[in-house]
Amino acid sequence: MKKSNSAIIVGMEKxxxxxxxxxxxxxxxxxxxxSSQGFDVITANNGKEGLAIAIDKKPKLVVTDVQxxxxxxxxxxxxxxxxxxxxxxxPVIILTNFDASDETMDSIIKTEPxxxxxxxxxxxxxxxxxxxxxxxx
Numbered sequence: 226m227k228k229s230n231s232a233i234i235v236g237m238e239k240x241x242x243x244x245x246x247x248x249x250x251x252x253x254x255x256x257x258x259x260s261s262q263g264f265d266v267i268t269a270n271n272g273k274e275g276l277a278i279a280i281d282k283k284p285k286l287v288v289t290d291v292q293x294x295x296x297x298x299x300x301x302x303x304x305x306x307x308x309x310x311x312x313x314x315x316p317v318i319i320l321t322n323f324d325a326s327d328e329t330m331d332s333i334i335k336t337e338p339x340x341x342x343x344x345x346x347x348x349x350x351x352x353x354x355x356x357x358x359x360x361x362x
Contacts, residue, residue, distance in 0.1 A: 241265045241282060242356060245275030245289040245298065246320070251344075255288065258349020264356065272296030276304050283311055286356055290344065291321045316359045318352070320344040 242264045246252045249270070256266045267282060269275035272289070273296040279287055287305070289298035296304075298319060305312040322344050 239285065241267065241284040243267050243269065243275060243279055243282065243284040243287045245269045245272060245287065245293070245301065247271055247290065247293040251290075255349055255352060259353055259356070262349070262353040262357075264353070272298055272301030276301045276308075279305060279315070280308055280312070284315075285360060286316045286318065288318045288320065288352065288356070291319060318355055318359065320347060 240263060242259055244252055244255045244259070244266055245268070246255070247270050252268045252270065256268055259266045267278060267284065269278050271293045275287070275289060275298075276296065279301075287302075289301060291298040302317055302319070305315060305317070307313075
């Protein structure tokens with residue numbers, strides 16, 4: 226029985242995506258959309274919770290909003306990058322409403338995300354394509 230559970234857990238981790246966003250509606254839309262594309266999705270509602278879940282569950286990829294309470298997405302990403310080899314290399318897609326001219330973008334670029342997408346234009350299908358593209362690299 227134990228071997229069977231391990232196989233299931235390993236299989237889930239293969240497609241495990243962490244979505245971190247303080248907006249319940251957006252989180253649920255992304256979770257449903259990504260789940261329909263074959264991903265196993267776990268969620269967190271702020272960067273502090275997201276960081277703890279990421280370090281514990283070690284998903285294949287993290288999708289995070291920038292502005293959140295308790296710990297924002299940028300701080301979470303900085304903490305992930307210094308948490309060890311896995312965190313240093315985890316692909317991250319940042320969702321933001323900042324445009325490329327905003328000074329916050331300098332901070333985003335320095336944390337080496339795989340992509341950043343404008344949150345106002347995001348839909349689960351586009352996000353799923355970017356995740357698949359990132360994981361193929």
